[in-house]
Amino acid sequence: GxxxxxxxxxxVREGDSSVINCTxxxxxxxxxxxYKQEPGAGLQLLTYIFSNMDMKQDQRLxxxxxxxxxxxxxxxxxxxxxxSAIYFCAESMDSSYKLIFGSGTRLLVRx
Amino acid sequence: xxxxxxxxxxxxxxxGQEVTLRCKPISGHNSLFWYRxxxxxxxxxxxxxxxxxxxxxxxxxxxxxxAKMPNASFSTLKIQPSEPRDSAVYFCASSPSREQFFGPGTxxxxx
Numbered sequence: 001g002x003x004x005x006x007x008x009x010x011x012v013r014e015g016d017s018s019v020i021n022c023t024x025x026x027x028x029x030x031x032x033x034x035y036k037q038e039p040g041a042g043l044q045l046l047t048y049i050f051s052n053m054d055m056k057q058d059q060r061l062x063x064x065x066x067x068x069x070x071x072x073x074x075x076x077x078x079x080x081x082x083x084s085a086i087y088f089c090a091e092s093m094d095s096s097y098k099l100i101f102g103s104g105t106r107l108l109v110r111x
Numbered sequence: 112x113x114x115x116x117x118x119x120x121x122x123x124x125x126x127g128q129e130v131t132l133r134c135k136p137i138s139g140h141n142s143l144f145w146y147r148x149x150x151x152x153x154x155x156x157x158x159x160x161x162x163x164x165x166x167x168x169x170x171x172x173x174x175x176x177x178a179k180m181p182n183a184s185f186s187t188l189k190i191q192p193s194e195p196r197d198s199a200v201y202f203c204a205s206s207p208s209r210e211q212f213f214g215p216g217t218x219x220x221x222x
Binding site: 031033041042043044045048088092096097098099101102103104 | 115142144153154156159166167202204206209210211212213214215
């Protein structure tokens with residue numbers, strides 16, 4: 001069945017890199033996403049990756065995909081206090097537009 | 112572009128009352144999604160529409176919940192009668208293809 005798992009919490013110092021990890025169970029997942037949610041707000045799409053890619057970079061964000069281990073990570077370089085939020089990993093299959101979300105990782109950036 | 116618009120932003124009602132949540136998707140997007148977010152259950156997909164037609168409503172909790180999309184620019188999610196366990200943040204999202212763009216949400220409290 002479909003399941004997406006994330007660690008609940010990550011704390012980093014401002015200026016350091018953050019790495020948020022996610023594992024998924026469905027090997028037929030075709031698209032994998034990272035969303036950011038700030039307090040009291042909706043989810044903001046940060047980036048997504050097709051399953052035929054290993055890596056995608058967008059400014060301070062780097063997404064790595066290990067299909068063999070069904071592991072997805074989001075690296076944020078030079079983490080800022082404004083990056084403090086909950087980060088959600090999500091997957092979808094080619095056959096459906098439905099997104100399956102993880103429980104979210106709360107990132108706290110310490111000054 | 113104004114993004115996805117939801118109203119009301121906050122709703123407080125008493126158990127047994129009818130609640131109607133509204134969503135205006137981004138113009139040109141042909142898919143619309145309704146999600147519910149709670150601390151206990153995280154983000155759950157309730158229903159999604161493609162070209163105004165309901166495609167998957169397997170996440171709708173029970174018959175008290177109904178959703179309509181009478182045209183490409185408007186959707187409603189109705190709860191009748193409402194119960195305290197329906198208290199949550201309800202998000203609407205729209206999509207042109209694979210990326211979903213979320214509205215700010217409606218925080219519903221049922222007393």
